[in-house]
Amino acid sequence: MTLPDPAVLLPRMAAELKRHLQAHRIDTPRFVGIHTGGVWVAQALLAALDSEEPLGVLDVSFYRDDFTQSGLHPQVRPSALPFEVEGQHLVLVDDVLMTGRTVRAALNELFDYGRPASVTLVCLLDLDARELPIRPDVVGQTLSLAPDERVKLLGPAPLALERQVLA
Amino acid sequence: MTGPKRVPAMTPNDAKRPLQLNDQGRLRHFLSLDGLSRELLTEILDTADSFLEVGTRAVKKVPLLRGRTVCNVFFENSTRTRTTFEMAAQRLSADVITLNVSTSSTSKGETLFDTLRNLEAMAADMFVIRHADSGAAHFIAEHVCPDVAVINGGDGRHAHPTQGMLDMLTIRRHKGGFENLSVAIVGDILHSRVARSDMLALRALGCPDIRVIGPKTLLPMGLEQYGVRVFHDLDEGLRDVDVVIMLRLQRERMQGGLLPSQGEFYRLYGLSTARLARARPDAIVMHPGPINRGVEIESAVADGAQSVILNQVTYGIAVRMAVLSMAMSGQTAQRQLNSESEEQI
Numbered sequence: 001m002t003l004p005d006p007a008v009l010l011p012r013m014a015a016e017l018k019r020h021l022q023a024h025r026i027d028t029p030r031f032v033g034i035h036t037g038g039v040w041v042a043q044a045l046l047a048a049l050d051s052e053e054p055l056g057v058l059d060v061s062f063y064r065d066d067f068t069q070s071g072l073h074p075q076v077r078p079s080a081l082p083f084e085v086e087g088q089h090l091v092l093v094d095d096v097l098m099t100g101r102t103v104r105a106a107l108n109e110l111f112d113y114g115r116p117a118s119v120t121l122v123c124l125l126d127l128d129a130r131e132l133p134i135r136p137d138v139v140g141q142t143l144s145l146a147p148d149e150r151v152k153l154l155g156p157a158p159l160a161l162e163r164q165v166l167a
Numbered sequence: 168m169t170g171p172k173r174v175p176a177m178t179p180n181d182a183k184r185p186l187q188l189n190d191q192g193r194l195r196h197f198l199s200l201d202g203l204s205r206e207l208l209t210e211i212l213d214t215a216d217s218f219l220e221v222g223t224r225a226v227k228k229v230p231l232l233r234g235r236t237v238c239n240v241f242f243e244n245s246t247r248t249r250t251t252f253e254m255a256a257q258r259l260s261a262d263v264i265t266l267n268v269s270t271s272s273t274s275k276g277e278t279l280f281d282t283l284r285n286l287e288a289m290a291a292d293m294f295v296i297r298h299a300d301s302g303a304a305h306f307i308a309e310h311v312c313p314d315v316a317v318i319n320g321g322d323g324r325h326a327h328p329t330q331g332m333l334d335m336l337t338i339r340r341h342k343g344g345f346e347n348l349s350v351a352i353v354g355d356i357l358h359s360r361v362a363r364s365d366m367l368a369l370r371a372l373g374c375p376d377i378r379v380i381g382p383k384t385l386l387p388m389g390l391e392q393y394g395v396r397v398f399h400d401l402d403e404g405l406r407d408v409d410v411v412i413m414l415r416l417q418r419e420r421m422q423g424g425l426l427p428s429q430g431e432f433y434r435l436y437g438l439s440t441a442r443l444a445r446a447r448p449d450a451i452v453m454h455p456g457p458i459n460r461g462v463e464i465e466s467a468v469a470d471g472a473q474s475v476i477l478n479q480v481t482y483g484i485a486v487r488m489a490v491l492s493m494a495m496s497g498q499t500a501q502r503q504l505n506s507e508s509e510e511q512i
Contacts, residue, residue, distance in 0.1 A: 059217065061217075062217075062221070062229035062230070062492075063230060063231075076213070076214055076217045078216060078217045078219070078220035080220065112224060112226035113224055113225055
């Protein structure tokens with residue numbers, strides 16, 4: 001099975017996101033990307049939507065639930081949201097959605113900034129291996145991998161997906 | 168097996184690696200800056216930078232140490248260090264207890280060892296130790312509770328590593344780096360654990376010009392091993408420096424005959440506006456606090472535009488958050504490594 005090309009998926013995702021936002025009457029969505037791949041996907045989506053909106057950046061390392069198992073990620077970057085979260089409609093963007101734990105951590109972190117009016121979840125790939133009741137609103141493509149396989153997004157330009165086999 | 172198994176204090180690994188690092192080379196205790204690599208110090212500063220951002224949020228708390236207990240054990244009084252450690256632990260969502268041992272059991276005759284054994288039995292995950300004797304934190308990490316992360320909050324004349332790192336964060340945030348800097352440390356170097364930690368950190372981070380300024384009676388022997396230049400004249404030593412770190416003159420030192428008088432010290436080594444003019448125009452002034460106005464620093468300088476003394480306090484919380492979370496993570500990883508190797512046997 002070959003991995004899809006993000007350049008093919010992104011225009012379709014942008015169109016679907018636009019439809020989704022219109023259907024939910026969201027005029028001014030605030031974009032938030034999860035470090036690092038999610039930020040690249042969010043930038044590509046904003047470009048595809050011809051949007052100049054500032055992009056929020058989230059590093060969820062301080063919110064992960066596997067801190068006791070895997071420790072602190074050595075390169076934690078500051079989160080930066082250049083807008084109010086309170087009462088806003090957020091579009092949360094990640095590259096690969098798998099167990100849903102990263103999104104859980106991101107939601108917790110977002111709520112520490114304020115109470116958003118809504119959160120729309122956008123992912124480039126869905127690996128369909130959820131361990132939590134989290135579902136994306138817009139997905140580039142859904143894939144099923146072997147248990148020892150992972151997918152990594154390389155970027156920022158050009159974006160490309162790479163298959164990895166766990167040691 | 169019933170009950171928790173006590174890990175022997177001296178494992179074979181101890182001879183091969185520094186006490187404060189785990190088998191993966193990650194921080195496990197934080198006792199001294201001696202022997203820590205530039206990479207590790209930079210990682211502490213980078214992590215602290217991220218935590219600084221947490222301090223600007225509506226909710227200034229992250230759930231990293233939720234369910235963990237941090238125990239501040241202060242055998243020596245300190246307001247700033249104690250409260251910033253408490254705040255750091257609380258912002259990481261840990262539970263915090265602070266014991267001022269100087270006013271509790273030790274006055275009833277309990278030994279340091281017994282006090283800590285009791286605290287360990289209360290299932291503390293981390294100790295922050297402040298003690299008037301050099302080496303106290305090291306002793307505790309080595310012999311009392313090797314599987315509890317121990318953070319040195321200042322021990323005697325030896326080290327105050329979190330103060331050293333918050334000074335480095337202050338310098339990096341205001342000066343951008345260490346590569347082309349001249350830094351002067353002024354005052355009572357002999358009794359200062361802050362000076363020792365600062366010198367070690369500056370050297371490890373690649374600062375090319377570290378100067379130490381003070382009267383001969385307040386400078387320790389063998390300063391050269393820190394790679395510093397020694398000055399006895401303040402005007403000469405301050406020439407063109409980028410950073411001035413003032414130290415507190417501990418009034419109790421006055422009795423030892425090391426100084427003629429407080430007034431004399433201020434005349435020779437006090438940082439006044441005129442004196443500061445010798446440094447670069449954009450030089451910053453730092454002080455670990457508490458400051459003695461008119462003893463080592465003029466009020467106009469302490470409150471002036473070049474002073475970053477209060478910024479240091481803010482940075483201190485972020486640095487302590489970084490050290491607490493990194494040591495807790497390294498200690499947890501080590502426990503896992505230990506239990507894995509036990510399973511293999």
